[in-house]
Amino acid sequence: MAVHTIRPGDTLSALARKYNTSIDALAKANNLRDPNRIFAGQTLVVPDGFDGPRRPAAGNPSTSSDSFNGNGGRYTVRPGDTLSGIASRYGTSVGAIAQANGISNPNFIQVGQQLASGAAYEGRADLVNTQPGDGVRFKGRGPIQLSGRANYRAAGRALGIDLENNPTRAADPDVGFRTAAWYWNNRHLNSYADAGNFDAITYRVNGGYNGKASRDAYYARALQVLGG
Template identity: 35%
Template sequence: MDVARVQRRLGVRVDGAFGPVTLTALLRKLGAPAGTAGPLAGGVGSLEGAVILDSGLRLAHFLAQAAHETMGFSRMIEIWGPTPAQRRYEGRKDLGNVQPGDGFRYRGRGIPHLTGRDNYRRFGSLIGVDLEGQPGLAAEPAIAMAIGGAYWTARRINAAADRDDVEAVTRLVNGGLTGIDDRRRHLARAKAILL
């Protein structure tokens, strides 16, 4: 990725280093609220670890998925109805939801929205945070970004992003094609800045 070119497009200091200032400006350009962009950008190191920053195309796909999952970076917690689908979280052994209240306790949080006790345990372990014991931490912006980087790596999403296959990336993130048109719109916006 030509970081200096991206920085010029964003109107930030051109130093060729993709750090929190550049990511904050990029997130703002993609619609993140001012109060969320900076704290999210504090997790930029997790994107380096996930090798997302090695490619503008990877970063565009990551940010497009993140934007959709979080309603434009404004919701780090799933809106709870509960809907019929959300009611089905309760008691789902495949998610590790084995105790009463686990469905709500381990509802979607972070980037992407993690669901289920097992995912909170697994990704918390990967990033070194007790998310199972303190699930609310998954909604904190820097931790949400770290979850996103760990999830991206664990699901091996870089290969699909490198092929520019938004449907494959979406299936790896979401399990289906929910919101594919919105994800495509976010991807086009991110590509216009990053590529």
Template identity: 45%
Template sequence: MTTYSVRSGDTLGALARRFNTTTDKLAKANGISNPNKIFVGQKLVVDGFDAPRATGGSSKGSSYTVKSGDTLSGIAGRHGTTVGALQKANNISNPNLIYAGQKLTIPGSGAAAPSKPASGGGGSYTVKSGDTLSGIAGRYGTSVSALQQANGISNPNKIYVGQKLTIPGGGASPGKPSNPPPVGGVNGPKPAPGGSAGVTVAQLRGVMPNLSEAKAKQYLPYLNQAMAEANITTPQRKEMFLAQLAHESGELRYMEEIASGAAYEGRKDLGNTQPGDGVRYKGRGPIQLTGRANYRAAGKALGIDLEGHPERAKDPDVAFRIAGWYWQSRNLNSYADQGNFREVTRRINGGYNGMASREAYYRRAQNVF
């Protein structure tokens, strides 16, 4: 019987995609009644759910149907090919624009396999265009935090093409999960004390009671991925992060600012230097990213052309990662750890607008966690 041990940051939806199955099938195979409730160290049966492999030397290749939450880099890693090869095979001009249900041709020859690990240690990998640290971690059956520790990476959203990464542990082949690295050991991640990344639908709606269950389920995989990437792992960090998001987005109701954005026109402090920048770069996402300069910075950190395609900032797969990047780039975990909600607010808002509302959400989040 083949099993997989749940790691910090895992979701059943992400694991289902990794093993080329559905959340419902994986839940049924493991007697899971609530797919949003899995825990670190839980053993999941994954017999029959093998991750897809590249077709070797076949010139025709294979096909794949895009699922909700997929990225081109993740699909490329799962099939042993590259983002560039997938773009070419499918006439995709923008690697950040794929959609659920889209049929992709997987190039037969693929890319050269990542270097094999040396005996007794991990392997190495050279970062390619479109890669993310979370995608690489999933490909090699490790975690983002383990990759950060092994490579001295302080910001998981900042990796660059050509960067050589050490793959920690036993060097699992891409696409196949390995045993989780030991926590606290030389080769293992050291998570912040108090818990792991991720929340449940019930917890999310406990903080945001006006959020529908359907919307909560839709957003949860993207939210949990962003929280894992930003190391929002303790109850205190979750409480402050979700409270701020609840206020900024009206409990995730508004992924795009209602106003036109014309009020931001000519705001050089936001980098709005070109005619029409105010409207083009108005607030989007659960943390309301605003201004050309901020779009450029977020896009550069996440490897997405947000300056050229600002509308992507309101899409859940990007929007929540932007919120996580914004949180981490301003070192807000450290203020959350100190219990300094006021300073977290100032660094997000630039002042203390809506402080009473933010504090009300914070108190609700404290009751939840």
């Protein structure tokens, strides 16, 4: 039976993934009444039968370090994530992820930030990614993951910032949250929010429903926490 000492930023869901077990199993093994309440310095018992910290499966691009080397895979930052934790999970290094994603400060990553090369968006005419390298140049940045030359150009013009020629500015908090507000208002998403139509918002922001189960879970949790 292994033990794990909680570090700042740890979450029970992240530990369950790391040790190939479940939140319920960890909670039961440690008599945790509320799985959302763990604290730094606390020692948790990892149930017998775990397989050890998760390592990437060979040839699986969704869980390998290829996710960060330009092959188009991506990972969306969740609450409690740290760059070191993500690097450990995918069997790569903090430096490799930071370099692939243009992260100047590895200690600062945003919830909802997409860690990806942007290569998956290369040649997307609907995003006006018409020049070589546009996929990487105009990859998802900011809380709402502004993506594509067309959106960078339009957001920049609306905010009075040349994002088309300075796309990395969209990752800075002082700009990123403004692009998110611009995108939300430009797509008239308040009407869907007021109607509780979360799926419509997801589609208009993401262009599809990939990751829907995870989004629904976070939405339900937010409603619970905020008393909605």
